[in-house]
Amino acid sequence: xxxxxxxxxxxxxxxxxxxxxxxxxxxxxxxxxxxxxxxxxxxxxxxxxxxxxxxxxxxxxxxxxxxxxxxxxxxxxxxxxxxxxxxxxxxxxxxxxxxxxxxxxxxxxxxxxxxxxxxxxxxxxxxxxxxxxxxxxxxxxxxxxxxxxxxxxxxxxxxxxxxxxxxxxxxxxxxxxxxxxxxxxxxxxxxxxxxxxxxxxxxxxxxxxxxxxxxxxxxxxxxxxxxxxxxxxxxxxxxxxxxxxxxxxxxxxxxxxxxxxxxxxxxxxxxxxxxxxxxxxxxxxxxxxxxxxxxxxxxxxxxxxxxxxxxxxxxxxxxxxxxxxxxxxxxxxxxxxxxxxxxxxxxxxxxxxxxxxxxxxxxxxxxxxxxxxxxxxxxxxxxxxxxxxxxxxxxxxxxxxxxxxxxxxxxxxxxxxxxxxxxxxxxxxxxxxxxxxxxxxxxxxxxxxxxxxxxxxxxxxxxxxxxxxxxxxxxxxxxxxxxxxxxxxxxxxxxxx
Amino acid sequence: xxxxxxxxxxxxxxxxxxxxxxxxxxxxxxxxxxxxxxxxxxxxxxxxxxxxxxxxxxxxxxxxxxxxxxxxxxxxxxxxxxxxxxxxxxxxxxxxxxxxxxxxxxxxxxxxxxxxxxxxxxxxxxxxxxxxxxxxxxxxxxxxxxxxxxxxxxxxxxxxxxxxxxxxxxxxxxxxxxxxxxxxxxxxxxxxxxxxxxxxxxxxxxxxxxxxxxxxxxxxxxxxxxxxxxxxxxxxxxxxxxxxxxxxxxxxxxxxxxxxxxxxxxxxxxxxxxxxxxxxxxxxxxxxxxxxxxxxxxxxxxxxxxxxxxxxxxx
Amino acid sequence: xxxxxxxxxxxxxxxxxxxxxxxxxxxxxxxxxxxxxxxxxxxxxxxxxxxxxxxxxxxxxxxxxxxxxxxxxxxxxxxxxxxxxxxxxxxxxxxxxxxxxxxxxxxxxxxxxxxxxxxxxxxxxxxxxxxxxxxxxxxxxxxxxxxxxxxxxxxxxxxxxxxxxxxxxxxxxx
Numbered sequence: 012x013x014x015x016x017x018x019x020x021x022x023x024x025x026x027x028x029x030x031x032x033x034x035x036x037x038x039x040x041x042x043x044x045x046x047x048x049x050x051x052x053x054x055x056x057x058x059x060x061x062x063x064x065x066x067x068x069x070x071x072x073x074x075x076x077x078x079x080x081x082x083x084x085x086x087x088x089x090x091x092x093x094x095x096x097x098x099x100x101x102x103x104x105x106x107x108x109x110x111x112x113x114x115x116x117x118x119x120x121x122x123x124x125x126x127x128x129x130x131x132x133x134x135x136x137x138x139x140x141x142x143x144x145x146x147x148x149x150x151x152x153x154x155x156x157x158x159x160x161x162x163x164x165x166x167x168x169x170x171x172x173x174x175x176x177x178x179x180x181x182x183x184x185x186x187x188x189x190x191x192x193x194x195x196x197x198x199x200x201x202x203x204x205x206x207x208x209x210x211x212x213x214x215x216x217x218x219x220x221x222x223x224x225x226x227x228x229x230x231x232x233x234x235x236x237x238x239x240x241x242x243x244x245x246x247x248x249x250x251x252x253x254x255x256x257x258x259x260x261x262x263x264x265x266x267x268x269x270x271x272x273x274x275x276x277x278x279x280x281x282x283x284x285x286x287x288x289x290x291x292x293x294x295x296x297x298x299x300x301x302x303x304x305x306x307x308x309x310x311x312x313x314x315x316x317x318x319x320x321x322x323x324x325x326x327x328x329x330x331x332x333x334x335x336x337x338x339x340x341x342x343x344x345x346x347x348x349x350x351x352x353x354x355x356x357x358x359x360x361x362x363x364x365x366x367x368x369x370x371x372x373x374x375x376x377x378x379x380x381x382x383x384x385x386x387x388x389x390x391x392x393x394x395x396x397x398x399x400x401x402x403x404x405x406x407x408x409x410x411x412x413x414x415x416x417x418x419x420x421x422x423x424x425x426x427x428x429x430x431x432x433x434x435x436x437x438x439x440x441x442x443x444x445x446x447x448x449x450x451x452x453x454x455x456x457x458x459x460x461x462x463x464x465x466x467x468x469x470x471x472x473x474x475x476x477x478x479x480x481x482x483x484x485x486x487x488x489x490x491x492x493x494x495x496x497x498x499x500x501x502x503x504x505x506x507x508x
Numbered sequence: 509x510x511x512x513x514x515x516x517x518x519x520x521x522x523x524x525x526x527x528x529x530x531x532x533x534x535x536x537x538x539x540x541x542x543x544x545x546x547x548x549x550x551x552x553x554x555x556x557x558x559x560x561x562x563x564x565x566x567x568x569x570x571x572x573x574x575x576x577x578x579x580x581x582x583x584x585x586x587x588x589x590x591x592x593x594x595x596x597x598x599x600x601x602x603x604x605x606x607x608x609x610x611x612x613x614x615x616x617x618x619x620x621x622x623x624x625x626x627x628x629x630x631x632x633x634x635x636x637x638x639x640x641x642x643x644x645x646x647x648x649x650x651x652x653x654x655x656x657x658x659x660x661x662x663x664x665x666x667x668x669x670x671x672x673x674x675x676x677x678x679x680x681x682x683x684x685x686x687x688x689x690x691x692x693x694x695x696x697x698x699x700x701x702x703x704x705x706x707x708x709x710x711x712x713x714x715x716x717x718x719x720x721x722x723x724x725x726x727x728x729x730x731x732x733x734x735x736x737x738x739x740x741x742x743x744x745x746x747x748x749x750x751x752x753x754x755x756x757x758x759x760x761x762x763x764x765x766x767x768x769x770x771x772x773x774x775x776x777x778x779x780x781x782x783x784x785x786x787x788x789x790x791x792x793x794x795x796x797x798x799x800x801x802x803x804x805x806x807x808x809x810x811x812x813x814x815x816x817x818x819x820x821x822x823x
Numbered sequence: 824x825x826x827x828x829x830x831x832x833x834x835x836x837x838x839x840x841x842x843x844x845x846x847x848x849x850x851x852x853x854x855x856x857x858x859x860x861x862x863x864x865x866x867x868x869x870x871x872x873x874x875x876x877x878x879x880x881x882x883x884x885x886x887x888x889x890x891x892x893x894x895x896x897x898x899x900x901x902x903x904x905x906x907x908x909x910x911x912x913x914x915x916x917x918x919x920x921x922x923x924x925x926x927x928x929x930x931x932x933x934x935x936x937x938x939x940x941x942x943x944x945x946x947x948x949x950x951x952x953x954x955x956x957x958x959x960x961x962x963x964x965x966x967x968x969x970x971x972x973x974x975x976x977x978x979x980x981x982x983x984x985x986x987x988x989x990x991x992x993x994x995x996x997x
Contacts, residue, residue, distance in 0.1 A: 053984050055543040056552055056568065146698035173888070177840060177881045184847065184874040190574055191867035193685045194662050194857030195609065198867060199850055204581045208573035222925070225952075229917035232954055277694070331697070332710060333690045343690075344544015347709060350788060356713035399952035400965075403945045404972050410929065411976060415986040417578075418571045423929040431922060439836035440829075457870040458687070464865040465684055469654075569985055660861060671860050683861030821859035 016366025019064035020374060028065055029072040029371055033378040036076020040083075041390075043090040043221045043405055044412025046213050047077025051341040053415075063349035063364050068371035070345045074338055075127060075375040078281060078321055079383065082119035082314055083390050087112060088405065090220045094212055095281030095317035097447055098289035100220070102302065102309025109305050112391055117250030118307050119314045120383040122263055126315035127376040129267040130274065130322020134329075135369055142330045145275050147477060150462035151470075155481035156276065157456035160283055162485045164445045166290045166492035170500035174441045182449025183456075185210055192458035205421035210429075212282065214422050215450055217409040218429020219443045225402045226434050232399075250387075255307060262292055262308055263315045270316035274323020280336035281317040282451055286444070288316035294495065325372070329353050329365060530590055530765055535566045537755075538583050540576030540596040546709075546790070547576075550624050550753045551595035553785055557776040568595075575664060576600035577610045584616045586758040590765035593620065594758075598809055599665045599751040606668065606813040607820060614806040617756035618766050621773040622802045624753040624786055625795040627708040628727035629666070631740060632720045637702060642723045642743045645703060646679040653680035659692045659704035660685060665749055666692075666705045668816055669726055669740075675819040677744035696720065708734070708791070733791040748812065752795065754802070770799045830896060833889030840882035848875040920951045936991015937981070941973035 019025065032054070039050035050073045058066030081096030086103035099119060106115035133141070148156070161179065168175020188199045189209025200206035266288040273284035292312035293302040302309050324335035325342075332353035334340035346353055351361045358365055383390075393401070413422040433443055463472075472478055537555050541547040548570060555566040571579035576596050586592045594617065605613040631642060639645040649656045658681035660670045673679045681703075686695040692704040693711070697719070705726065714720040722737065728748040730737040740747040755773060757766055776782055777796040786792055797805055851871045856862075912919065928944035946969035953961050980986040 052543050052570070053986075056548075059549070059552060060556075146694060149695060149698055149700040173881050173884045174836075177836075177878065177885070180874055180877045180881060181840075184871075184878060187871050187874065191854075191857075193687075193863060194859075194867055195574070195607075196855045196857055196867055198854045198871065199847070204574075204578060208578060225948075226918050226921060229921045229952060230915065232917045232952055277690070331694065332713075333694055341542075341544045344542070344548070347546075348544065348549050348789075352709060352713050354710075354713040355717045355719060360713070399949055399961075400968055402952060403948035404968070406925070406948065407941050407945060407972055407976060410932075411980050411986060411988065414988060415980065415984075417573060418569055418987040419578075420929075420933050420987075420989060423932065427922075427925050427929055430925065434918070434922075435836075440832050441836060453870075453874070460870070461863040461865045461867075462685055465861070465863045467864075469657075469682065567985055569987055571987075662857070662859070662861060667860070674860055685861055685863065 012362035013366045015363035016064070016368075017370055019062075019363060019367040020068060020370040022065075025065045025068055025371075026374070028061070028069045029374050030378055030382075032069040032072025033076035033375050033382060036073040036078075037080035037083075037379070037382060037386075039073070040077040040080020040092045040096075042408050042412070043084050043088070043092055044213065044217050044409035045415070046093045046412070047074055047081075047095070048336075048338045048341065049213075049412065049415055050077045051338055051345075055341055055345055058345055059348060063346075063351050063361070064367035064371075066349055067342070067345055067351070067364065067368055068375075070342050071368060071371045072375040072378070074342065075318070075321060075372065075379055077338075078317055079120070079123040079127075079314075079379050081317075082123065082310075083116065083383075086115045086119060086310070087390065087393055088224060088401075090224050090405070091216060093281075094216055094447070094451075095285055095320070096313065097216070097220075097282060097444065098285040098313035099310055099317075101289060101313070101444075102305055102307075103313075105303065105305030106307075106310065107305075107394075111250075111305065112394060113387065114250035114307070115305075115310055116387050116390060117384070118259075118310045120380060120387070121251075121256070122259070122311045122315045123318040123383075124376055124380040125263055126267050126270060126318030127321060127372070127379070129264070129315075130271050130319040130325075131369065131372050131376065132322070133271050133319075134322040134326050134372075138326045138330050141275050141326050145277070145327050145331070145333075148276055150459045150466060151472060151475040151478040152481070153276075153278070153455060154459035154463050155478045155485070156279070157452045157459060159481045159485045159488070160279065160287060161448060161452050161456065162488045162492070163287050163290045164448050165489050165496070166294055167286065167445050167448070168442060168496065170496055170503055171440065171442075172493065172496055174439075175445050178436070178441050178443060179445035179449035182215075182446035182451075183453030184449075185215070185446075186450045186453040187457075192454055193461055203421075205419060208417060208419075210425055210450075211413075211416045211422060212447075212450065213416050214413050214426050215429050215447070217413060217426050218431075219433045219446065221405060221409045222426070222430025223433040223437055223443070225406055226430070227437070228398055228402055251307065259307060259311045262296075262311050265295075266292060266312045266315040267319040270319030271323035273316075274320035274335055275326050277327055277333050277335045278455055280324075280451070281320040282447060284320045285313040285317040286448060288312045294492070299495075300499075322372070325368070329357055329368070330355070530768060531562050531564045533564060533591060535562070535564060535591050535593065537566060537568045537593045537595050538579050538586075539568055539570045540572070540579040540594065540600060541570070542572045543570050546626060546707075547595065547597045547600075547753060549789065551755075553782075554595070554623055554753075554755070554773065554776060557779070557782065558772055561772045561775050574609060575604055577604050580604075580612075580617075581610060583758055584612065585760075588758050588760040588762075590757070590761055590769075592758055592761075593769070594756045595753070596756065597626070597751050597753050598622070598806065599749065601754060601756075601806070602810045602813040603665050603668060605810070606817055607664075613810055614754075614756070616759055618759060618761045618763075619802045619806055620755040620757050620766050620799070621770045622752045622754050622795070622797045622805050623773050623777055624790065625792050626727075626751040626753075627731050627734075627790040627792060628725050628751065629669070629705045629749065630708050630711055630722040630725050630737070631669075631703060631705050632696065632711050632715070632722050633703045634696065634699070635718050635721045637721070639703075639723065640721075641738060642740055645723060646673065646677050646743065649679045649681050654682045656703065657682045657684050657701040659695050659701035661687055661689075661692065665751065668813070668820065669705055669747065669749060671819050671821070672744060672747050672816060676746050731791040732793045733787060746812070746815075750809065752805070752809075754806070767799055770802070774798065830889045830892035833885045833892060837882045837885030837889055841879055841886065844875050844879035844882060848872065848879070851875065917951055921948065924948050924951060932991075933989045934992060937988040938973045938977050939991065941976065942969045945969035945972050 039045040081092035084092040085096040085099035089104040091097045164179040269288040327333040334343045413426040686692045724738045724740045726740045726749045949965040981988045
């Protein structure tokens, strides 16, 4: 069966499709506004006419390429290409500003590969065990998990806590627009049916990052003489030394485990995993004050985790037929259409396809590494395009992404609205990143809290050990992060005086 | 008299030539559900085959959200030139109206054709549970009111099913919301609920593996390729939830074009390749109606769903 | 300017957000509550009240903090006179123009169509982001970039990838 899977993948046409998928995925991932999910949505119908192995292999390639491609624009433009690379901006862009764009890209690419491989390894070896664990997560556990992840906001806010919290709450509040979870009653839609779907994460990201980047450039028009950011970017190998690589291994392993863990639990996704692993990496590091100034560790944490999430998300997808996020939901559709029903019998009924998926993922990861390392010279040359030409084109692509997300022109209006909001937030020194966590996790929290309220009469919380552990962990995270924040604020104050 | 006759002939020629030319450009089909789902797959299969019959390209676009309500709201008054169609399923079309998600039904469109039927949902329990059929499950819930947890997705077809079970079948379940099919499956496997309804395609492997047990199908008649299943309607007569795939046109699309499109759909559905595809995909034989049959079929289903409105307790 | 002197950055956003929170909460009673089978004890009003209330509390915190800062600054007699509103608006004219361009772009995209609006927008945005003294040198390249961007992206996304980009009144691109 393993051999069958191998044979299915290593046919010239399938290999070609995987290569095409990876390249298209990287392009979709790299362009702000176009995401890995969108790439899969657009190419899913193309795979209807392929064989099962070929179709799924192509979709996997798009997925892996798409998640990896996001780091390019995050590092070079400070605009995350996909939700999964939000945290890559934190240190990636400062590195690029210091003239280390090549090193940042190299780090991102190599550790994306490492993350993908660790994810696949765990997928192949531990899938059945982890599925049993994932099944333990029901309403209570998800409710606590959402709270726990939200508590990371406190760590992400930096020194101005009320403003960080405001950002997160505002995100959660925006996410209440649209049909309410569970009962599908419209909320805050003002009778506009276009608002029934609520706001899309990708549209929010465009507003928060892409538009605000254009505006911050617009502010500097009369001050800047040189429109190309960097003239000389030296590229040698992957841009960093073997010693540096080895030094990052513990960080990478922790981040990969966080990524896989979040991937296994349906409904959270790569956007959260990169931020959590960044926060964990920062708060456990010996030099936490350097995070955000442009060090490898930050890029490693974010990129390893988001790619490891892929392997994690595929575990419940294949073994239970439960998709972890929008992208894997599309993959599930892709599998069903080829009459491969994920679930307990997938190894018995479609073993060859499963192994084909594993090999396709492996091959996609290798292709991703090769293409991105090879393409780095080319990516960096994007920096040589004058920004006053580059940014308008990026904006148009963002507009297309907003339209393409649900084929609704209306989303471009919300895109501009979010851009205006982001600009004002930045002016008011309110951080924008916590907003994303609030936006993603708010609905998860609400849905499960309300389910818990349904269950509470018959099923008490103390019967749920995972729930209790997570709640205690949440409290601890809040206390320790708040203390660290206050310390940082004092230090800043001292430096300011 | 002669003049009038000529005028009449001229008009007829003009009129027929205008329609005879149809189709002369790309046809757009807007799919109400996301890529990867059964509604999308069936619509795209239909479109690919229509291209061969009609000789023009047929482009599919997914406009998703709110169980298809977004797309239907947007295109019910869309372009009436005969190049705009909406592909959806009848559970969304009639269900959204019954649950009050939208205030219009199939009458807001020019129905073109019903062109397929789903493999349906099954009521399933854990294999270790003592209930062997729907009757036993309902009786057990009556014996222990509020103790048997039934997982549903509020507002959708499964919700309607639960309401019918509770009001017309007199069951007394503890209703728990679990969200979509994948989440209901998780909850059932994780012992968070005792019973739920799952699409046959989702549940099949678990049933085969002996982890889950199907009590009945909620289709009015078991799929042709998996015939040996009891129907829920044997226990609760009103419980018939047939999800069919339907092609609609915006209101006001000329009847000639609707007829021509229906002819093309019927031609597609009559081919052996189509039969092979639906056999494989939904365990059903080809299922389709002409324009009039489509209207009757939709009316029948809508009447059934509307009869549930009093028991749905929406608002 | 030292961080703690910056009371305006607390008071202004605080007031705006507080008003927004009040508006948000004023809309909550109008949401239809679901009372059907399996309705949850915590209904769909609960979380909006929670977030709305949290936002109001936090923005009041900001306002109070801002007022405290203001008092301290005033006591130290370091209240600075800032330039007029008009001047600060003119300082940010590129930003304002960019937003106007963006708004016009999306507002007219449906009626005029993607290609034309994209060409116009890209051209305008490039010039906005270019210092005026360099305009002469940039007009032709900007025009070429705009036209290529509009046509190429329309072709790729509308014709190849089936994204519903608006064709507009001229019916281009079919």
